[in-house]
Amino acid sequence: MAASIVLNLDSLPSDPLLLILSFLDFRDLVSCSLVSRRLNELTGHNPLWKVLCKKHWLLAEADKSHRGQSWKELFREFYIDLGRYIDHYSMLKESWENLKSYLGQKCPRMIASLKDGAKEEELDAIEAQIGCKLPNDYRCSYRIHNGQKLVVPGLMGSMALSNHYRSEDLLDIETAAGGFQQRKGMRQCLPLTFCFHTGLSQYMALESVEGRVHSEIFYHCPDQLAQDPSAIDMFITGSNFTEWFTSYVQNVVTGEYPIIRDQIFRYVHDKKCVATTGDITVSVSTSFLPELSSVHPPHFFFTYRIRIEMARSALPESACQLDSRYWKITNANGNVEEVRGPGVVGEFPVMTPGKVHEYASCTTFSTTSEHMEGHYTFHQLKNKEEIFDVSIPRFYMVCPPFRESAVRSVCHEAPVGLFNNDNSADTDDFEEEGQLDMNVAGHGGRSHTRTHTQARAQKPKSK
Structure with missing residues (x-):
């Protein structure tokens, strides 16, 4: 009777194991590295971490060569700094890079208005100042670029008609915090944009209060027929920061929004x-x-x-x-x-x-x-x-x-059909x-x- 063959990890060839490991995310790779010495060696395989570095941090070979680190070390360094944003970073970083590349060709003066990213402790200080948590995707974007300098034209688009002109700046976090709203009707709302000429802003709801949804982005619109001056209607422009920002960038870089006189027109x-x-x-x-x-x-x-x-x-x-x-x-x-x-x-x-x-x-x-x-x-x-x-x-x-x-x-209902x-x-x-x-x-x-x-x-x- 032939002897039975017992298979174990040490006897299996490396190639099929590495193929299996390539389907795991970084969390599972770390867990596998704690199982045995063999898996610890295999999970440190550089090509595995190269794929993860590209997927989550958009890193290329030049980044590795410049830093002189292994791919696993490079992933770990970025994770220590930006790990809380790993579900948002690649999408927002790619949007920022695409936007800058496009603007560099079409309206380069906007590039000069972008501010460097905020530090983690600066964002923590803003949260303490306003008494509200900032959404992680918003924080992530501001780690990449802390909005723009208050200039005209604004990064978030312009519109001009006869005697009316609008151009919205993407506010830096310090200026946004200065405009944080706590008045009735606009409680816990943080401005994202601002137009010097009209005073118009797009706001993000930091809490679900007064009929708003957390992280929703909107233009506020006073209800002119209401008795209560705090009655504020909303034109909704996004359900969260990532959707709001990336969809705008997509419209810009695909030429959906035309460039007129070195400005983005919406x-x-x-x-x-x-x-x-x-x-x-x-x-x-x-x-x-x-x-x-x-x-x-x-x-x-x-x-x-x-x-x-x-x-x-x-x-x-x-x-x-x-x-x-x-x-x-x-x-x-x-x-x-x-x-x-x-x-x-x-x-x-x-x-x-x-x-x-x-x-x-x-x-x-x-x-x-x-x-x-x-x-x-x-x-x-x-x-x-x-x-x-x-x-x-x-x-x-x-x-x-x-x-x-x-x-x-309202004092009384408007007659039926009055506004139809x-x-x-x-x-x-x-x-x-x-x-x-x-x-x-x-x-x-x-x-x-x-x-x-x-x-x-x-x-x-x-x-």
Whole structure:
């Protein structure tokens, strides 16, 4: 009878064991290292820790060569310093690096405004100062970069329309702590951003109080119809810091947000929102302006940016000039309004092969969404009697998620339907996008808009 074979770790070849160990995370590798001398030797295998260093700390061969350490030693050093952030660090670090790389090419002066990372003890001191714990992902990001210097333009995006300008800085932790809110209606809220021109900030809820959710990020919006001045509605921009920051960076580095005059402009372009008629293509991007909007009363302010382009391959005799615009505006209730007017923003652009004309305008409405579509009417330069329409693709404007105040108290209920009438306003009277007016409104200032009737009655501006 053949003798039975007893297998043990010492008799097994290294390669299959290393393959098995490669599927373990760093915690399991450390646990395995305590089982036996053989596993202790195998779990110290450099390629295992190289993979973990790259996965969790985004370290490359150059980092190892520069420090002169083994991969396991390098992992241990980073873990001692940043171990509490291991679930967040790689994602946030990658976002920061992608953002800096993109800005270095497109708007390098923003790179100079970034501050070095905060130290762990500095973040601990801020927590003691405000009496609240900071979310780990927020702390992690601030270990990488402690926000930016208070400059214009801000890292978190800009918007400009006629006499209204906004540009949001990403606040450093010390400045943010100085703006920590403990007043009724905004208790335990920490500002993340700030705009010098409007006083606008995005806040993060550090505790689940007053109807907010912990770590949620929002623009605050006073309830103008409530008796209690602490009644604050919220336009929600993120469920946590990681989602908020990484989604913003993704929009920037993919070109979703255009760079205009060395600034990030927060227009969103739906790739389906493009229409071509003959040689002319029209595309639209939109942006919601929370600082000019309110939940009570329902008043939602959007700006849209339109690009009109004639194909380079068009024949010279295709040159034409825009005469008028037509809009069909439909709100969430299905109410439709039609608007006709001369030119665009007071201009009558001439289109020639390869020519691009861009302009920005705005609209307000009292329902949570609306869509617009229409056409421009052109005439041929060689024959003014020859006119034709160019389609404007349908584009949607949807109010971001919002939460009504938990302390709302009104004297009496508004009459049913009072704010459901069709009062959207096509205020196509702003300057061309390439000539945005950077004069600013006062603190919390609002752009002056006209109703449809006024827009139709006023004569177009001269160039």
